[in-house]
Amino acid sequence: MRKTLPDVANYLKQIMVPGTIEAYAINPLFKNVTVNENLYEGIHAFRAFLVQLYDFLYVKGNDYDNSKKVAHEYENRTTLSVYYPFLHYVRTILMNIGYYGKSVDSSNSLICENNILVDKLSVTKNLECLRFLTDCGICIHGVDLNDKKQNISNIKTIKITYPKDPIMLTGLKVMAIAETDYGTLVNQDIFLRCDYRILKKERTNELTIVQDTIKPLTADVRDFILQLHQRYTDKGFNCIVEIKGFHIYIKYCYKRKDLWGINASLNNGYHINVKPTKTDEYADTIKTFSPILQELIVKGYGCGRKREIIGHCDGGCRGIPISLNDSVLSLRNDIVTWFDQEVSCLQKK
Known part of the structure; x- marks a missing residue:
């Protein structure tokens, strides 16, 4: 039987790395990660955001589960882009926001360009993903989320905020960098598991x-x-x-x-x-x-x-x-x- 998007949400919530605000030492190899007193709280807040996203996806996931492809009966690995494209594109946009966004307003906002959107997606599908993120508490300024005929390539500035807990944006940025720059062939999907352990100077046993x-x-x-x-x-x-x-x-x-x-x-x-x-x-x-x-x-x-x-x-x-x-x-x-x-x-x- 095919696993649904709510099944995926439930599973991802299970395999997330347990949260902590422990001030662990950061590996100096991670030059793109700025260490400050907000980093640990930011990652903890980002994890809480993911839990909320998975909870929402568990309830509403069937509305977005348009793919009918079924994984092989004995397949262990899950390719989101093939079997669950909606979540794949949501993850892509979230990671783009974190990786390319510039912190402003004392790190309470991220300023982005239109490169956070997915080129291969239609305007309608991009807007669907953005509206989903707003349902999860993210505020997106600079895009009309209801105008399906707008030319998104003309959008120059997009401002991202998270009023519920602004420090989450710090964690979003750190984990997007961790996934993009430091993920390996045998340690993948760092972002959606919030696996901050990759940042530690001391290897996790x-x-x-x-x-x-x-x-x-x-x-x-x-x-x-x-x-x-x-x-x-x-x-x-x-x-x-x-x-x-x-x-x-x-x-x-x-x-x-x-x-x-x-x-x-x-x-x-x-x-x-x-x-x-x-x-x-x-x-x-x-x-x-x-x-x-x-x-x-x-x-x-x-x-x-x-x-x-x-x-x-x-x-x-x-x-x-x-x-x-x-x-x-x-x-x-x-x-x-x-x-x-x-x-x-x-x-x-």
């Missing part, structure tokens, strides 16, 4: 990211995941975080082999994926596992089209999936035994 990622899960499931994290990092596994297209993938690797990982994605929710390679060496142990787990292990993983027993795509390239809901708790002891067996085999190799 993986445990903190794991804790932030699994916060929507129940307390018992979170405890189980944290126990797994600690157990296998203690055994020498590297914890590697990749965020691409709103897909958060935290993988645990022994040398260059990733055995298991935590996935969070819009289309497939939260799950563990496992990539065992030595199950034939402890087949007798597998026979003691829960029938559910035995069935998953016997089915195996890999490209379904290349596996004769499957013959079609079943998402097997991601590994063996185990949903992260309360049902996983009945499997916890078997999962630990399973992983430990794989570790023993990897270490012998």
